[in-house]
């Protein structure tokens with residue numbers, strides 16, 4: 001059994017400014033329909049927005065959805081989503097000091113941040129839009145008020161499509177990385193047999209945690225630099241940087257996912 005895990009936006013999904021290969025998504029759907037392969041989507045999207053992406057881009061349903069930046073896990077079986085309550089219990093046990101309401105009370109009046117819409121929040125995800133140009137001050141204020149008090153992870157990312165900064169408070173035990181670790185353990189797949197593909201921001205954690213990393217060709221320069229730095233410090237880390245050429249494809253988005261999966265012998 002192997003796991004092919006991937007971020008969605010601008011990794012599997014061709015929704016950035018680079019050109020996409022029309023053949024890549026049908027090929028992905030065809031090549032990943034195998035009994036010995038578990039396909040996992042690891043995304044900031046909630047269930048509704050994930051379903052919207054599946055319908056809009058025509059990607060297959062995953063076997064497992066680590067949604068809401070890893071704060072929820074769902075399995076897709078027999079045409080239905082099954083919420084993994086075991087994951088929520090695990091998070092509550094592992095992050096006993098987590099308290100979304102208390103975090104909100106501490107950060108709500110920081111200038112330049114604004115609470116996200118209700119559908120982007122859940123008991124394990126407290127999320128804000130931020131003024132990206134002012135992120136250094138904002139993050140310093142956030143750290144001073146919150147850091148280390150709530151068993152939390154503070155994750156900042158940048159939405160290059162609309163220029164917004166995104167600030168997520170999550171239980172430290174419920175991130176993209178830990179949700180994927182939980183899924184790998186559940187399926188009994190060793191870390192070295194798990195491929196994770198990403199393009200930006202919070203993908204850095206699963207890309208430097210001992211999985212087999214793939215950076216699609218359109219990955220952010222900053223992420224590429226951070227992964228290279230981590231690899232220099234820890235030669236055991238494995239990451240593949242898609243460059244195009246697999247089956248004549250470009251290496252952007254889905255094509256990069258396929259190229260990386262092929263490189264590691266998953267397909």
Ligand SMILES: [Mg+2]
Pocket residue numbers: 007008009010011198199200
């Ligand atoms: Mg992405």
